[in-house]
Amino acid sequence: MQTPLENFIDYKADTGMQCGNYSIDIPPLQEGEQYRFHFDAVACVGCRCCEVACNEQNNNPADVKWRRVGEMEGGDFPAFTQLLNSMSCNHCIDPECLIGCPTESYIKIAETGIVVHDDDTCIGCQYCTWNCPYGVPVFHEERKIVTKCHMCHERLDEGESPACVQACPAGAIEIEVVNVKEWLNRDIDEQANMPFLPDARITNSTTRYTLPENLPDDMKEMDEHILKPAHKEIPLVFMTVLTQISLGGFFALFLGDFMSLFGFENTNWIMALLVMLPAAIGLPLSALHLGRPFLALTAMKNIKTSWLSREALALGVFTGLMSVVVASYFFDISRLLRLMLEGVTLLVGIYGIYAQSMIYRIRARPSWNRITTNFKFFGVAYIGVFLVAFISSISSVHEAIIPLATLGMLGALAQLFFSYEDIRTLDAKENEYQLQRTKRLLNENFHKVKIIRFSTLLLGGVVLPLFALVFVSASLHVTASVMLFLAMIIAFVSEISDRFLFYTTVVPLGMAGGFFVGKQR
Numbered sequence: 001m002q003t004p005l006e007n008f009i010d011y012k013a014d015t016g017m018q019c020g021n022y023s024i025d026i027p028p029l030q031e032g033e034q035y036r037f038h039f040d041a042v043a044c045v046g047c048r049c050c051e052v053a054c055n056e057q058n059n060n061p062a063d064v065k066w067r068r069v070g071e072m073e074g075g076d077f078p079a080f081t082q083l084l085n086s087m088s089c090n091h092c093i094d095p096e097c098l099i100g101c102p103t104e105s106y107i108k109i110a111e112t113g114i115v116v117h118d119d120d121t122c123i124g125c126q127y128c129t130w131n132c133p134y135g136v137p138v139f140h141e142e143r144k145i146v147t148k149c150h151m152c153h154e155r156l157d158e159g160e161s162p163a164c165v166q167a168c169p170a171g172a173i174e175i176e177v178v179n180v181k182e183w184l185n186r187d188i189d190e191q192a193n194m195p196f197l198p199d200a201r202i203t204n205s206t207t208r209y210t211l212p213e214n215l216p217d218d219m220k221e222m223d224e225h226i227l228k229p230a231h232k233e234i235p236l237v238f239m240t241v242l243t244q245i246s247l248g249g250f251f252a253l254f255l256g257d258f259m260s261l262f263g264f265e266n267t268n269w270i271m272a273l274l275v276m277l278p279a280a281i282g283l284p285l286s287a288l289h290l291g292r293p294f295l296a297l298t299a300m301k302n303i304k305t306s307w308l309s310r311e312a313l314a315l316g317v318f319t320g321l322m323s324v325v326v327a328s329y330f331f332d333i334s335r336l337l338r339l340m341l342e343g344v345t346l347l348v349g350i351y352g353i354y355a356q357s358m359i360y361r362i363r364a365r366p367s368w369n370r371i372t373t374n375f376k377f378f379g380v381a382y383i384g385v386f387l388v389a390f391i392s393s394i395s396s397v398h399e400a401i402i403p404l405a406t407l408g409m410l411g412a413l414a415q416l417f418f419s420y421e422d423i424r425t426l427d428a429k430e431n432e433y434q435l436q437r438t439k440r441l442l443n444e445n446f447h448k449v450k451i452i453r454f455s456t457l458l459l460g461g462v463v464l465p466l467f468a469l470v471f472v473s474a475s476l477h478v479t480a481s482v483m484l485f486l487a488m489i490i491a492f493v494s495e496i497s498d499r500f501l502f503y504t505t506v507v508p509l510g511m512a513g514g515f516f517v518g519k520q521r
Contacts, residue, residue: 024161026177034113035151036091036178036206041194043172043210044084046071053167054088057152063088064140066149067164071223071513072195073214081216083207085194086173087511088164089136089149091115093180093204096364097128097137097148102299102309104242109153113180113206116150121145124291125307133198133364134205135510144291153173173295178206195219196512202363215254221410221512229445233503240356241316241380242282247349248384248411249275251405252320254342260335269329270396271391275384276322283319299342306359314352321345364509367438368502370425375418381496382411382461389468393481401472401480405465412461412491419454419498434507441505453497460490488502 001108031036046069054060054067067088075081091108095115098106105122108115109417117137122145126136137148156175160166165173183192184204191208192200195215198206253275256267287293300316302309322345328338357377360368389404426439442450464487471480 021428024156024159024165024175026048026175029112031181032181032207033177034091034093036113036176036208037088037151038174038176038208038210039086040170040172040174040210041083041085042212043170043336044069044086044168045170045172046082046084047169048118049167049169050164050173053130053163054149057163058147060140060147061142062340064138064147066136066138066147068511070221070511071220072221074219079216081219083195083212083215083219085197085206085511085513086138086164086168087134087197089115089151090200090203090205090207091135091151093184093206093260096131096133096362099305100127100131100308100362102302102306103295104128104302104311112153112156114151114153114156115148116153117146117148119147121295121298122146122292123295125289125308126291127306127359130360130508131362131364133202133509135508136171136485139291146291154494176208178208180206196221196365197333197510198378216311223455227440227444227507228502229441230506230508231503233289234500235285237496237499237503239282239286239289240377241492241499242278242285244353244377244380245384245387245492246275246277246279246282246319246322247346247353247378248381248408249278249341250342250346250349250384251381251385252388252407253325254293254339254346256392256400257335257342268395269326271395272326272329272390273317273320274391275388276319276326277318278384279315281323307355311352311355311359314348314355318345318349318352319350334480355382365506366434366509367426367430367506370422372418372422372425373502376415376422376498379411379415379418382408382415383488383495384490385411386465386491390481390484390488393468393472393477393484396473396477398477402469405468405472405484408487409462409465412457412465415461415495416454416457419457434509437507438505441507442501446505449497449501453494453501456490456494456497460487460492460494464490 048069050067051065051069053064055065056068060066067086070085070087072083072085073081091114095106095108098108102122102125105118105123106115106128107118124139124144124146126139126146129135129139137146138140140147155162161175165175183206188200188204192205194209194211253267253272260267288298290296299312300309303313321341325338325342328341336344354374357374360373363369385404385408389401389408392400393406426435426442464483468480468483468487471483
């Protein structure tokens with residue numbers, strides 16, 4: 001069995017390869033063409049000179065890698081194969097990072113096709129690190145922004161090769177010109193895919209791969225035994241749950257004002273204020289997730305393509321309109337006019353939570369990219385209904401308690417069903433690799449949290465509200481209020497637990513065998 005270095009020596013002798021060139025000899029780009037990387041896995045010896053050169057060229061710390069080397073292996077001795085992949089940004093034709101970025105900090109240069117990142121406008125939300133199926137963008141802790149490979153385009157402009165190309169002693173990395181139309185229509189499926197790498201069609205990656213012939217069928221990732229929880233995202237845990245509670249509470253408020261048209265008790269400003277507070281508290285918390293929180297308002301910049309921008313704008317307007325509803329109680333306006341204002345506010349809130357859920361419907365993170373994500377984000381609204389039921393109970397609006405508590409309990413049962421569906425999906429044997437690893441994290445690392453989630457959901461969402469209904473029927477209103485308060489608190493713990501699991505157990509797509517990939521979110 002030959003080593004990778006011995007294979008390379010033979011390969012170099014056969015091809016007459018010249019390595020480590022400073023200058024670059026590629027034809028000028030024609031219309032419909034762009035630059036791309038070519039990686040020759042036959043030539044690569046795994047020396048990682050490309051990683052080192054990239055970091056030195058761009059003054060990056062050791063844990064921020066714009067180019068990374070992954071390792072795979074397969075076969076049995078002596079017919080054993082080691083496969084290496086040196087990957088940086090694939091400068092995709094349809095880059096997910098660019099589409100999802102709320103601040104339009106990604107630019108695909110029209111003349112060259114190179115995807116670059118505008119550091120000055122980045123707020124460090126790291127949404128691009130979620131969206132990219134290759135895990136290319138990386139958060140720079142010192143600079144508090146995301147950074148990525150830009151193909152050393154300044155060097156290309158001067159006729160010099162990128163640092164990684166220049167440093168590779170094997171000549172395994174090259175810059176090429178690709179005709180975009182021909183690539184998409186003919187070559188991408190055969191030449192852009194690498195074992196264990198996400199399908200190139202997800203973003204229409206442009207990187208071309210040369211692979212060894214007759215790869216073993218039992219290839220595996222060298223880091224498949226490494227399984228770590230994802231980032232906790234605590235600010236987002238609370239922000240998402242609190243805004244969803246406000247939506248449920250405002251829905252109950254709207255129902256109350258609607259029923260007042262038929263002679264039932266009317267709502268009041270205290271109820272409206274308490275319904276608004278969760279969103280008013282939650283939205284600012286989201287800024288704590290950002291690397292540059294003082295630039296938070298610029299997250300609304302890319303309404304055209306970014307779900308994050310749409311969420312930020314819609315929930316900001318939703319909270320603002322709720323404050324207008326609170327103020328309306330201090331003015332002599334008709335119930336019908338207030339009801340119309342509340343209807344508009346509710347529609348904006350519904351769209352805001354929908355946009356919030358769509359942030360996570362991304363192909364790069366399979367455990368998020370499920371319809372239950374949408375349902376469960378709306379499902380948290382049952383706590384808001386419990387909140388209004390509790391306020392009604394302490395405000396002596398007793399006739400509203402039974403319908404509201406019943407509605408909240410039905411919402412909790414729906415949430416229980418959606419959570420069960422999540423677990424059932426993970427148990428399916430045909431699941432893709434990332435979902436299997438999510439299941440392992442859930443059962444091995446967070447089994448106790450999972451038990452807390454389901455037990456508190458059952459207690460706070462079903463059992464205690466049921467007791468409240470019994471006590472209301474027996475005219476024990478104080479006891480019923482206590483039951484509703486406890487139900488609300490325990491249900492909140494349940495949803496916080498579930499959202500914590502949502503973030504920590506996600507396993508993204510990415511490059512195989514990246515032992516030294518640095519910090520990823």
